Amino acid sequence: MNLRRLFWDNPELRRNLSLELTAGRLLWTPAFLLVAVGLCFLPDQPVKDLVQIAQWVVVGLWMVGGMVWGGLRAAQSVRSERTERTWDSQRLTAMSAGEFAVGKVFGATAHSLYLQVVLGCFWAVLSFMRFQLDPSETTLRAAVIVPTTLVVGSIALYSLMVAQSFLETDPARSAKSTLFSFGVPLVSAIYLASHFWSDLLIERQGWRAVVGDSKLVSWWGVSLPGPELQLASLLLFLPWAWFGLWRALRRDLQHADFPWAWPAFLVFTGAYVQGFSTAFPGESSRVVPLCMIPLAVLGWGFLLTENIDPMGLRRLVDASGSWRERLRLGIPFSWVTMPLVAAASFVAAGVWWLGDWSDASEFWSLLAGVGLIALRDLILFTWISCRVPLARQGLSRMALLVGIHVFLPVLTMLVSVKFHLVWPYPQDIDEIDGPQMVLVNLGSLGAQALLAWAVLGPSLWRRIREV
Amino acid sequence: MISVTDLVYRYPAHLALDGVSFELPRGSISALVGPNGAGKTTLMKCLAGLVRPWRGTVTLAGIDVVASPREAHRHLGFLQDFFGVWSDMTVEHCLVHFARAQQVPQDQIPQRIQQTLALLGLTEKASALSSHLSRGQRQRLAIGQAIVHRPEFLILDEPASGLDPEARIELGRTFLRLRDEGMTLLVSSHILAELDQYADRLLVIQSGKLLQSERLTGVAAKVSPHRDLDIVLSSEAATWADRVAGWETVEAVGESEGVLQLRLRGSDAEQVALLARLISQGAPVLEYRLREDSLQDRYLQLVGGKS
Numbered sequence: 001m002n003l004r005r006l007f008w009d010n011p012e013l014r015r016n017l018s019l020e021l022t023a024g025r026l027l028w029t030p031a032f033l034l035v036a037v038g039l040c041f042l043p044d045q046p047v048k049d050l051v052q053i054a055q056w057v058v059v060g061l062w063m064v065g066g067m068v069w070g071g072l073r074a075a076q077s078v079r080s081e082r083t084e085r086t087w088d089s090q091r092l093t094a095m096s097a098g099e100f101a102v103g104k105v106f107g108a109t110a111h112s113l114y115l116q117v118v119l120g121c122f123w124a125v126l127s128f129m130r131f132q133l134d135p136s137e138t139t140l141r142a143a144v145i146v147p148t149t150l151v152v153g154s155i156a157l158y159s160l161m162v163a164q165s166f167l168e169t170d171p172a173r174s175a176k177s178t179l180f181s182f183g184v185p186l187v188s189a190i191y192l193a194s195h196f197w198s199d200l201l202i203e204r205q206g207w208r209a210v211v212g213d214s215k216l217v218s219w220w221g222v223s224l225p226g227p228e229l230q231l232a233s234l235l236l237f238l239p240w241a242w243f244g245l246w247r248a249l250r251r252d253l254q255h256a257d258f259p260w261a262w263p264a265f266l267v268f269t270g271a272y273v274q275g276f277s278t279a280f281p282g283e284s285s286r287v288v289p290l291c292m293i294p295l296a297v298l299g300w301g302f303l304l305t306e307n308i309d310p311m312g313l314r315r316l317v318d319a320s321g322s323w324r325e326r327l328r329l330g331i332p333f334s335w336v337t338m339p340l341v342a343a344a345s346f347v348a349a350g351v352w353w354l355g356d357w358s359d360a361s362e363f364w365s366l367l368a369g370v371g372l373i374a375l376r377d378l379i380l381f382t383w384i385s386c387r388v389p390l391a392r393q394g395l396s397r398m399a400l401l402v403g404i405h406v407f408l409p410v411l412t413m414l415v416s417v418k419f420h421l422v423w424p425y426p427q428d429i430d431e432i433d434g435p436q437m438v439l440v441n442l443g444s445l446g447a448q449a450l451l452a453w454a455v456l457g458p459s460l461w462r463r464i465r466e467v
Numbered sequence: 468m469i470s471v472t473d474l475v476y477r478y479p480a481h482l483a484l485d486g487v488s489f490e491l492p493r494g495s496i497s498a499l500v501g502p503n504g505a506g507k508t509t510l511m512k513c514l515a516g517l518v519r520p521w522r523g524t525v526t527l528a529g530i531d532v533v534a535s536p537r538e539a540h541r542h543l544g545f546l547q548d549f550f551g552v553w554s555d556m557t558v559e560h561c562l563v564h565f566a567r568a569q570q571v572p573q574d575q576i577p578q579r580i581q582q583t584l585a586l587l588g589l590t591e592k593a594s595a596l597s598s599h600l601s602r603g604q605r606q607r608l609a610i611g612q613a614i615v616h617r618p619e620f621l622i623l624d625e626p627a628s629g630l631d632p633e634a635r636i637e638l639g640r641t642f643l644r645l646r647d648e649g650m651t652l653l654v655s656s657h658i659l660a661e662l663d664q665y666a667d668r669l670l671v672i673q674s675g676k677l678l679q680s681e682r683l684t685g686v687a688a689k690v691s692p693h694r695d696l697d698i699v700l701s702s703e704a705a706t707w708a709d710r711v712a713g714w715e716t717v718e719a720v721g722e723s724e725g726v727l728q729l730r731l732r733g734s735d736a737e738q739v740a741l742l743a744r745l746i747s748q749g750a751p752v753l754e755y756r757l758r759e760d761s762l763q764d765r766y767l768q769l770v771g772g773k774s
Contacts, residue, residue: 011567019555085551089612092515093568094541254519254536311479318521329519467479 005099012095012103016077020110029111030118036061037122048133055126059146062119066154070112074158077108078165097249101242104162105155116151123147145227152234156241163245166252220275236272240265251330259327262336269294270344295344296370299337303377304397308332308385310467317464338378345371365442372445376452380404383456386463468492469514469620469651474523476509476675483509484520485675491653491668493619496646498666499655500766506675507655508548511622514653515545528619541569544613548625548655552608554598558589561597561608562615569616583611586644588637603634607641614645621645623654627661639664659763671766693718694738698727698745699754707750716741728758 007013040054081087090100106113127143216223224232247261270291277290312332319325349367381397388396469491476484483506491497501507512518514525516536525532532539552561562583566576584590587607592600597608606626614621623642627635635658642652642665653670656662671678700707708722711729716737721728731737742755 009567011564014567015556015560015564018560084553085547085549086553088517088545088547089550089565089609090568091517092540092543092545092613093565094537094570095568096537254516311477314477315521467477 005096006102010099010103010107011093012090012100013107016103016107017110020107021114025111026114029115033061033115033118033122037126048130051126051130051133055123055130058119058123058126059150062116062147062150066112066116066119066150067157070109070116070154071157071161073109073112074105074161075165077104077162082165091253097246097253097255100249100253101159101162101245105158105242105245108162109154109158112154116154120147120151141225141227145231149227149231149234152231152238156234156238159238159241159245163241163248166248217276233272240268256328257330259331262333263340266295266298266337266340269298292341292344292348292367292370295337295341296374299334299341299374300377302333302337303381304401306332306334306385307390307393308334308382310386310464313386313464314467332382334378334382338374341374342371342378345369345374368442369445372442372449376445376449377404379452379456379460383460386460468526468528469653470524470526471510471514472524472526474510474513474525475521476506476513476518477521478509482675484513484523487523487672487675487677489670489677491651493651494646494649495668496642496652496654496666497668497670498659498662498762499653499670499672500657500659500662500762501672505672507672508624510672511545511547511624511653511655515543515622516540517545541616542619544610544616544618544621546609546613546621546623546626548628550609552597552600552605552612554596557594557596558584558600558608558611559593562611565612566615571616579615579617583615586614587611587641603630603637606630606634606638610641614650619649619651621650621652623652625656626654627656627658635661636664659766663762666762669762669766693730693732695758696729696731696738696741697754697756697758698729698750698752700725700727701751701753703751707745710748711745714741714744 037054037057040057041050043050043053078087081090095103123146124143127139131139131143216225217229219229243261243265247258251257273294274291312329315329316326316331319329345367349364349371352364352367380400384393384396384400471490472488474484474487475482487506487510499507499510509518513520513523514527514532516525516532516539519533527539528542530539530542556564559580562580563576566579567573571579580593581590584593587610589604589607589611592604597605600608606629610621610623610626627638630638639661642654646652646665654662654666669679702725704722704725704727707727708720711717711727712720716731716733717729718732719730729741731741738757742752745752
């Protein structure tokens with residue numbers, strides 16, 4: 001990798017920097033921020049309190065100016081080029097996907113990054129002042145952790161926003177809409193998930209014995225305080241955000257896809273979540289399927305949101321009979337994720353079942369049931385993607401989701417029929433045990449999956465062949 | 468040389484390109500013509516590596532465009548029918564960006580910029596914001612962006628649309644200058660009379676199929692084993708028509724309002740010999756001209772015959 005070409009000689013970065021960092025902005029940005037922070041020191045209160053207020057103001061400005069404003073700029077960077085029809089000219093140059101990625105993430109958001117640098121300087125001064133007044137370890141840690149988390153979070157958000165520009169299929173969708181419906185929730189989810197785990201593991205009464213009074217979270221045997229764990233989590237996923245952007249760019253530039261990228265991300269995420277199971281020594285078998293949570297969330301998430309183009313499927317079918325060419329074209333995320341969910345569910349169910357039959361009689365069938373549901377939903381939602389007009393797909397997906405995962409279970413519960421016949425979730429029927437339970441618990445789900453494939457499969461195939 | 472083999476591209480319920488194959492030699496200007504929706508733009512995008520064909524190969528200077536689009540872009544310039552230029556950048560800044568993006572060596576960039584500005588007549592506008600340019604000037608800037616790295620191939624989709632007559636004539640001259648510098652151009656346009664000015668090859672595409680790929684000589688005269696001549700006589704045209712009908716190189720004869728219309732088999736030598744024979748036998752020749760099909764005639768003949 002040519003780092004000089006990637007940064008110093010990067011034409012897109014230089015173009016954006018020259019447009020973003022004008023002399024006026026370079027002068028007025030620190031002046032404005034200085035006034036905003038300076039106003040915090042006007043009230044007649046103890047200096048310690050004023051410094052704390054100023055620090056909160058800096059964090060607020062960082063969130064608004066650094067994350068929201070910068071995120072918007074990132075989301076607009078490619079979108080505006082597409083609107084103004086300059087993007088195809090850029091695509092016809094010899095610039096690499098890496099150069100575009102750096103140029104967009106650090107160039108289009110240069111003003112926001114400059115603002116963050118200035119705010120970082122203010123934060124350093126305020127932290128120094130606070131440390132003079134309150135020389136505690138907490139103050140020292142906050143001085144480093146807070147700005148680092150904000151910078152890492154911003155860059156992850158920018159990367160996701162630029163990447164999302166390539167995946168966006170609705171040209172009318174605004175950058176603001178993309179930011180608030182996709183970017184902010186995703187970065188917040190990573191942060192909040194780690195916060196949730198640390199909070200849960202530290203504060204819950206029953207688990208305090210595990211983590212003791214240290215307020216440290218155990219993750220793959222490494223003990224970390226909550227804020228450090230959250231920062232580490234963002235740092236762990238930042239390369240994936242970059243990789244996602246790079247991959248989206250490569251696809252847009254007509255390069256070959258990386259077929260292993262998506263499964264690798266899922267395995268990585270599963271391993272990340274699984275790391276928290278080490279907080280339960282001796283009970284690891286109970287939390288083995290922890291890694292299934294992100295797998296299922298991402299799997300169904302993409303199944304609900306991904307627009308699977310029947311032309312893309314046709315192209316995969318017609319790819320000269322070459323699997324290499326098919327992988328190069330890029331298989332829809334759902335078609336990678338959901339079979340993975342199913343496979344992982346069956347493997348986990350098998351391991352559980354073989355390990356401890358009596359203790360795990362409920363859980364192994366739940367896992368196997370998830371796998372069958374994944375297979376059933378894969379064909380149902382793909383069929384909607386290919387058969388229902390684009391404008392009605394969102395509503396159709398939501399209606400189907402509510403119907404089969406909420407309405408039907410509630411209905412069966414209300415009428416008290418034999419749940420396992422229609423219930424889309426595996427049942428635990430105490431009075432039945434042994435091989436008979438396999439049939440009872442999973443028979444209905446297996447039949448549903450089989451029926452869905454038998455009925456919708458040929459229809460989907462016809463649709464693919466006729467486009 | 469651009470070589471296209473069995474190119475197929477599909478849109479929903481529509482085959483945009485259906486087994487298109489052709490070759491374009493270096494240093495030529497080829498006119499790509501066809502009705503709306505014939506597949507011209509899709510073909511150009513496939514050539515430029517902007518879209519991936521369903522089947523087939525595109526080779527450009529020995530580079531497989533489908534397998535290595537970025538490598539091919541270093542040898543290629545492409546002006547799309549709907550193009551954009553950055554309105555907040557100056558003409559020079561736009562060109563510098565594309566020169567850098569195409570990896571023109573840093574020390575050569577100022578010279579390339581000056582050459583490109585001069586070639587396109589934009590030297591005086593170098594420091595103007597592109598938002599302040601006229602439509603024709605923006606068009607030339609977009610061409611400049613596409614050629615600043617001196618590509619071997621230049622593809623232009625409807626480059627003259629929206630231009631006034633003067634700007635169109637100037638654009639044609641620019642294309643001839645680029646060809647003279649060794650560039651190979653493929654130009655799509657609906658304005659056939661304009662293509663007549665500079666094109667030396669004709670590609671006709673209809674419903675995704677290539678109807679014809681042929682070389683034009685002179686101004687749109689197709690290479691053919693025969694040529695049509697109009698000979699204006701001051702008198703006795705009908706008599707002379709009867710006399711020349713039996714000559715061995717004459718394939719067909721007609722007469723209309725004093726004009727003797729001959730279809731001659733052969734090349735320049737036979738044409739010279741025919742004129743010499745007419746004059747030596749006392750024909751009162753006032754005017755003697757080769758009757759050429761215009762590119763428009765040729766196009767209508769091809770498309771009309773197939774539709």
